[in-house]
Amino acid sequence: xxxxxxxxxxxxxxxxxxxxxxxxxxxxxxxxxxxxxxxxxxxxxxxxxxxxxxxxxxxxxxxxxxxxxxxxxxxx
Numbered sequence: 635x636x637x638x639x640x641x642x643x644x645x646x647x648x649x650x651x652x653x654x655x656x657x658x659x660x661x662x663x664x665x666x667x668x669x670x671x672x673x674x675x676x677x678x679x680x681x682x683x684x685x686x687x688x689x690x691x692x693x694x695x696x697x698x699x700x701x702x703x704x705x706x707x708x709x710x
Contacts, residue, residue, distance in 0.1 A: 645688025652687075659684050672697050 643652075654662065662684075667673055674683075674697070683693045 643687045645686065645691065647687045649684055649686060649690065654684070666694065670694070670698060 649659075663674060663679070674693070678693050678697075683689055
């Protein structure tokens with residue numbers, strides 16, 4: 635993923651500023667769903683969810699049933 639080369643992220647980093655465009659959102663969505671074996675509900679597929687690293691993490695942490703701690707712990 636091109637935006638992942640930026641190194642460390644902060645919760646306030648805007649995903650668009652990291653290089654995420656509309657096609658990147660589609661790829662990221664597929665990567666997330668494959669990696670965590672989840673499907674993001676339609677109500678989370680909006681600009682607010684994909685606005686910042688933190689907003690995306692909050693949405694994912696709720697689905698993954700983990701604490702919305704930032705930075706996230708490595709789940710591997």
